[in-house]
Amino acid sequence: MATITTLSEFIMDRQAEFPFASGELSRLLADIGIASKIVNKQVNKAGLQDILGSEGTENVQGETQQKLDVYADVAFINYFKSGGLVCGIGSEENDEYLAFDTEISKRGKYVVLFDPLDGSSNIDVNVSIGTIFSVFRRTSSVGDLANINDFLQPGIDQVAAGYVIYGSSTMLVYTTGHGVNGFTLDPSIGEFCLSHPRMIIPEDGKIFSVNEGNLNDMEESVKEYITHCKAEKYSARYIGSLVSDFHRNLIKGGIYLYPSTKRNPKGKLRLLYECAPLAFIIEQAGGLATDGEKRVMEIRPEELHQRIPFFIGSKKMVEDALKMRKED
Numbered sequence: 001m002a003t004i005t006t007l008s009e010f011i012m013d014r015q016a017e018f019p020f021a022s023g024e025l026s027r028l029l030a031d032i033g034i035a036s037k038i039v040n041k042q043v044n045k046a047g048l049q050d051i052l053g054s055e056g057t058e059n060v061q062g063e064t065q066q067k068l069d070v071y072a073d074v075a076f077i078n079y080f081k082s083g084g085l086v087c088g089i090g091s092e093e094n095d096e097y098l099a100f101d102t103e104i105s106k107r108g109k110y111v112v113l114f115d116p117l118d119g120s121s122n123i124d125v126n127v128s129i130g131t132i133f134s135v136f137r138r139t140s141s142v143g144d145l146a147n148i149n150d151f152l153q154p155g156i157d158q159v160a161a162g163y164v165i166y167g168s169s170t171m172l173v174y175t176t177g178h179g180v181n182g183f184t185l186d187p188s189i190g191e192f193c194l195s196h197p198r199m200i201i202p203e204d205g206k207i208f209s210v211n212e213g214n215l216n217d218m219e220e221s222v223k224e225y226i227t228h229c230k231a232e233k234y235s236a237r238y239i240g241s242l243v244s245d246f247h248r249n250l251i252k253g254g255i256y257l258y259p260s261t262k263r264n265p266k267g268k269l270r271l272l273y274e275c276a277p278l279a280f281i282i283e284q285a286g287g288l289a290t291d292g293e294k295r296v297m298e299i300r301p302e303e304l305h306q307r308i309p310f311f312i313g314s315k316k317m318v319e320d321a322l323k324m325r326k327e328d
């Protein structure tokens, strides 16, 4: 029988790679794995319980909150709060960051920014959804309450980032800056097992993922790039869950674009919860992520819920898209 490596074993084996290797980041990542299993359980039986549909509330960005958005948000927050490693969190579903005020949490060295459920519009229709997370070391002093500067850090300062995809199988993919590794949840033993070691995105690809319904509202250079994709007979694939579109393109090679549009002049996706963590992963896998001007990893956030235009994927494809922008 082939030996399996579970997520916890893998994290422990790699502990020496972590900066300030005290074992805490390892524990935090293992905790995220556990919290995601709780959410996974709920996602899997969503149709059987009264947890489909809207919560009847809106988040700070004016988007309708689904019951599962709120469930996942609370599940992760509770885990972070009780774990003692995290001094505060920023979540897409909360207007403000939360600074945990228990004595043990105030000594936590990390902050986590996360999108508890990505792809909310797909929850009710049994299409893959996900969770995205990004971990930073706090900049404030241990023992103090976390403050806004702990959260407004550029992507290059992330110590870990990852996502969970609740799909035809459930996977957790993460990086700590030493490559990208993917784990598949084996439901029979309830463990994430290493299934995709050292993930690398093909340098070039033949898939483009964009909401073409917005085409008329896009800048000329982006329209040109999309025309180029069609001329090359690339395949159009757009699920509408960023995590799922990203995951497919990471494995097969491709580009995902959410440019600025008339409705969302700054782009739709959120720098801290979606773009920066996926940018860290794609760079570690050999790809690129840009807002059209700058490397996403170098953007210094000015506000918690900041949005940016987003182009991410295979190196050659992102470079081609950028070339057309520069020529404009």
Ligand code: AHG
Pocket: 063, 092, 115, 117, 118, 119, 120, 121, 211, 240, 241, 242, 243, 268
């Ligand atoms: P969320 O469900 O966390 O709000 O994110 C939705 C995002 C992303 O997952 C997806 O790629 C994109 O919004 C889809 O947007 P459109 O429906 O505008 O294409």
Ligand code: MN
Pocket: 115, 117, 118, 119, 242, 274
């Ligand atoms: Mn999202």
Ligand code: MN
Pocket: 069, 092, 115, 116, 117, 118, 119, 120
């Ligand atoms: Mn979300």
